[in-house]
Amino acid sequence: MDLSLIREDIDKVDKEIIELFQKRMDLCEEVAKYKLSVGKAILDKGREDSKIEKVQTFVDDESMKVALSDLFRQIMSSSRKLQYKFMEQNSATVRAECEIVDKIETQGAKVCYQGIEGAYSYLAMKRYFGEDVDGYNVPTFDAAMKEVAEGRADFAVLPIENSTAGIVNDTYDLLMKYDNYIVADLVYEIDHALLGLPGAKVSDISKVYSHPQGLMQCSHYLDEHLDWDRIATTNTSLGAKKVLSDGDIHQAAIASREAAKVFGLEVIASEIRNEKNNATRFVIISKKRSFAKDAKTMSICFEIAHEAGSLYGILSHIKYNGLNMTKIQSRPIEGKMWQWRFYVDFEGNVNDAAVLNAMRGIEAESTYLKFLGNY
C-alpha cells in the first residue's frame, strides 16, 4: 500500500478523534463544575484506575493494552489539568503570597557567605552585590542559611553546582532544611591554581589544601602526584591562608588566582583543573518570597509514592502545561534507606497560569512538594 494513501486514512481517523476529544473535554468541564460545587478533589484515583482496567478489556493484544492504558492516562491527565485550570479561575489560588518586584533590591543589603575573604563565594558575592557590599562570613553552609532564616542577613550566597564536579549536595539538602528561597543566580568562572609560598616550586610540595570540590575538580593533576597529602578544608581559601601562616615551603593550596593576591602567595602551577570549561553557579538566598517580575526559572523539590510510574506522572504536569524541564537531580531522603527526593527546575514565572496549573497538579499527586524559588 502506498504511504500517502495510508496517511490519508490516518488523517481521516485523526479528525474523528479530535471531535470526540472535544466532546469529552466539554463533559469534563461539567465534572469540574460539580466537583467545585461540592468541594470534591479533582484526582479520583479509584475512578481513574477502574477506567484504565475497563478500556484494556476492549483489546486482546498486550501491547495494545499498554497503548490504550497510556492513551487514557494522557486523556485523563488532560481532563484533570483542564479541571485544575477551571478551579484556579473560579476559586482561591493555591499560590501562597509572593511579592513581585521589578528587580531584587540589593542596595544596603546585609549579605552572608560561607568561607573567608578571597574564597569563590566571596568573589561571587562581590560580583552580584558590588564591591561595597556589606558582607560577612560564617564557617558552614548551614550557618549561612541560618543567618538568613533568622533574619540576621538579608541574603546568603551559596554554590549550587559546578560544571565539572556536579551538584553541591549540602546546598541542595539545606534548601529542604530551611524555608528560604532562591531569588537569583549567577555563574562564576573557576580558575583553579596551585598556590605556594613565594619561591616554592612544584617539586617542593608534599601537602595540598583545598575544599573537597577543589580537590575533585583537580583530580587528574593530583593523580600525577599521588605522594601528596590531600587535605580537605571547609573552603578553598582557608587552605591558602594556612599555607601562608604555616610558612612551610612543602605546603600548597588549590584556590583562585585572586586568592594568591589576597594572601600574598604565588601561583606555582596554573590551569590545573580537569576541565578547561569550569564554572560554578551560585544562588542568592532570601527569606522573603519576593521575586523579580522577569524571573524565568522555577525550582521545586518533591517526594513521591514508592510505586511504578510515580515520577513519570509528576513530570507529566510540567510537560502538559507546555513548560520545559531544564534539570532533574535526586538526593537521598534522610532516615529513609534508598529513597530519593527530586529537585526539578523548569522554565516559568510564579505568576504564569501554566506554572500555577502545574504546581496544583504536582501538589495533589506528590507526597510532598516544596517551592524553592523563582529567579
Place this chain on the structure above:
Amino acid sequence: MDLSLIREDIDKVDKEIIELFQKRMDLCEEVAKYKLSVGKAILDKGREDSKIEKVQTFVDDESMKVALSDLFRQIMSSSRKLQYKFMEQNSATVRAECEIVDKIETQGAKVCYQGIEGAYSYLAMKRYFGEDVDGYNVPTFDAAMKEVAEGRADFAVLPIENSTAGIVNDTYDLLMKYDNYIVADLVYEIDHALLGLPGAKVSDISKVYSHPQGLMQCSHYLDEHLDWDRIATTNTSLGAKKVLSDGDIHQAAIASREAAKVFGLEVIASEIRNEKNNATRFVIISKKRSFAKDAKTMSICFEIAHEAGSLYGILSHIKYNGLNMTKIQSRPIEGKMWQWRFYVDFEGNVNDAAVLNAMRGIEAESTYLKFLGNY
C-alpha cells in the same frame, strides 16, 4: 447535571475513541511494513511536527490546543513504539551479543578493589567473593576499572552510592569512560567509628583522616569539633594506617570497626555517622557481557538533544513497555558546560522483549545510549 449521568456520556465517548485508536494503530502497522521494506527511519520529526500543527487548527481555545497537541504526541509516540516492536520482531535485533549464565562465576576469579585491606571495598569484596578470594588493590577507582578493561582482573568492586551521601560521582563517570559492565551488586552496612591510638581520648584529637565521603557522612559529628583539621585520604582505611604509623595521639581516623582490628587501633567514638541507617551499595564490574539469567535491574546511560520534552520522551519508552524506572541520576558531560547525561535503572532482564523494545526506542531517540549492565 448529575455526576453519574455525565460519566455515562464520557464512557460512550471513550468507547468510540478506542475503536478509532485501534483503527489508527492498524494503519500504523502498514506504515511500519512500508518503512521496513525501504529502510526508512521510524521517527519522522517533520511529519510529526506538521501533524501537531494541523490538529491545533481544529480548535480556538489555547488550552485545548495544548491538550490536543499532547494527545497526538501521545498517539504518535504509541505508534512509533508499535513500529519499533514490529521491526524488532521482523528484522535483526539491536541487542549486541550477551551471554546468559545461571549465576556469575566467582570461583578462582581475580578481583581488584580500590584502597587497602580493611577498607569498605575490601570488606564488600570478601562478602561477595568469599574469604578466600584472590584479591588485590590499586590506588584509584580509575585504576580498578582499567585492571578489568585490560584483562588483568576478572572483576572489580566499586562503591556506587551511599544511602546518606548519595551517588559516588567517580564510579558513575568511570562507567562511561570504560566499556565494562555491572554484573552484580551488594549492599554493605557502614558503621563509621572514630579510631585513635590505644589510650587516646576524644579531647586529645586535633586531626582527623578519612575519605571525603567518610568526612561528609559524619559532618554533624565533625561540626561539633570545628577546630579539628579534616584530612582527605584516598580511602577510609588509609587514614587508619596513617594514624598507626605516625604514632601521634592527636590524630584519629574515621573508618569501620573492622579497620580498628586490622590496624590495632581503638574505637574512641562510635556511631558518629549522620544517619543511623547508613549503607553503601557496591557494584561488581566485569569486561564480559555475561549476565545472570535472573538479573532484574537494567542500567543505562544516555544523552539527549537540548530541547523541550527530550528527557520525558526517552522515559516514555520505559513506561510504555510496562517497565518500572527505579532510579534516575544525572552527571555533567565533560567539556560541555551545563549539559548533563542521565543514568537510569529500570526493572528488567536484557533478554525480555519489553526491554529490547524500550532499548530500541531509546537508542533511536537519544543522541547517545550506553548499556551499563544487567544484574
